[in-house]
Amino acid sequence: MPCGLGAMGSAIAERLLAQGHRLTVWNRTAGRAAVLVTRGATQATTPPKPARDRERTQLALAQDIGVHQSLFAANSLIAAARDFGFSSCRLVLASTE
Numbered sequence: 507m508p509c510g511l512g513a514m515g516s517a518i519a520e521r522l523l524a525q526g527h528r529l530t531v532w533n534r535t536a537g538r539a540a541v542l543v544t545r546g547a548t549q550a551t552t553p554p555k556p557a558r559d560r561e562r563t564q565l566a567l568a569q570d571i572g573v574h575q576s577l578f579a580a581n582s583l584i585a586a587a588r589d590f591g592f593s594s595c596r597l598v599l600a601s602t603e
Contacts, residue, residue, distance in 0.1 A: 510576070511538040515566030523547060534575055552581050 511519065511533040522529055523545050531539045532550040539549040 510566035510572060512566060518566065519547065534572060
């Protein structure tokens, strides 16, 4: 399940769909998911919703506000983690700065 559908997140989601994977996608700007939905993805309304039923959740976030809204805000992945749990978590931070 990709969260963040900018250049990198969209490209990863496209590739996974092309390989036949089921995807649920979420982006702060909901319209970014439209093309992926026409190709078979399901669009989520909040970050935690798709993570509940998926083996993996991938975040591709470029801005601090996106990280905050996806991970730490009231309706975010970490806020909902107590409801569905994480079996493991790996965080990779990449920057060009």
